[in-house]
Amino acid sequence: INFADPQRKEDLRSLEVADSPLNEFSNMLEEYHSMLNTGSSIALYRGETxxxxxxxxxxxxxxxxxxxxxxxxxxxxxxxxxxxxxxxxxxxxxxxxxxxxxxxxxxxxxxxxxxxxxxxxxxxxxxDDCQNELGAIEKTREELSNIEQKLRR
Incomplete structure (x- = not known):
C-alpha cells in the first residue's frame, strides 16, 4: 500500500450515502476501484490522520x-x-x-x-498506520455489504 505519494486532491466519500443517484454511486465506486488499482491507501483518502x-x-x-x-x-x-x-x-x-x-x-x-x-x-x-488502513478497509467492506443487502431487497 502506498502511503507516501498522495495523488488525489480530495478525500473519498463514504459509500453509505442514503439516496445517491445511480450515476453518482457508480462514480464513487470507480474512485475506490482506482485507488485499489494504484495501491493507494484507503485510510489516507478517507481522511484518516x-x-x-x-x-x-x-x-x-x-x-x-x-x-x-x-x-x-x-x-x-x-x-x-x-x-x-x-x-x-x-x-x-x-x-x-x-x-x-x-x-x-x-x-x-x-x-x-x-x-x-x-x-x-x-x-x-x-x-498504527497499518491498523488504520485495516480499519478503513473493514469499514469500506461493511459499507459495500450494506449496499449489497439494500440492492437485494
Missing amino acids: LFCTRLSRSLETLFTTNEPVVVDGPRITWATLVLAAGPAYDGSAKLVIGDSHVDLPEIDYQLIRSGRPWRFLSPWPGS
Whole structure:
C-alpha cells in the first residue's frame, strides 16, 4: 500500500450515502476501484490522520525543495524517493523511480547517500498506520455489504 505519494486532491466519500443517484454511486465506486488499482491507501483518502503523512511532511523540510525535481514523468514525494533509494544509496544523482526521472541537487544527493532520511522514515509504514488502513478497509467492506443487502431487497 502506498502511503507516501498522495495523488488525489480530495478525500473519498463514504459509500453509505442514503439516496445517491445511480450515476453518482457508480462514480464513487470507480474512485475506490482506482485507488485499489494504484495501491493507494484507503485510510489516507478517507481522511484518516496517519503518522506517515506527518513524517513525510517533516521529511520535506530536510531538502532544498518541497518535492524532488522530476525532469520527466509524474511528480513524486521525498518519502517515495527516500524509500526507493533505501538505507545505503550508492547510485548517481540522476535516479529513475517508477516512471519518474529525478535529478538531485548535490546537497540533496549527499543527504540521500548518508542514509539519514531513510532512518528517519524507518519503519515505514508504522504499525498504527497499518491498523488504520485495516480499519478503513473493514469499514469500506461493511459499507459495500450494506449496499449489497439494500440492492437485494
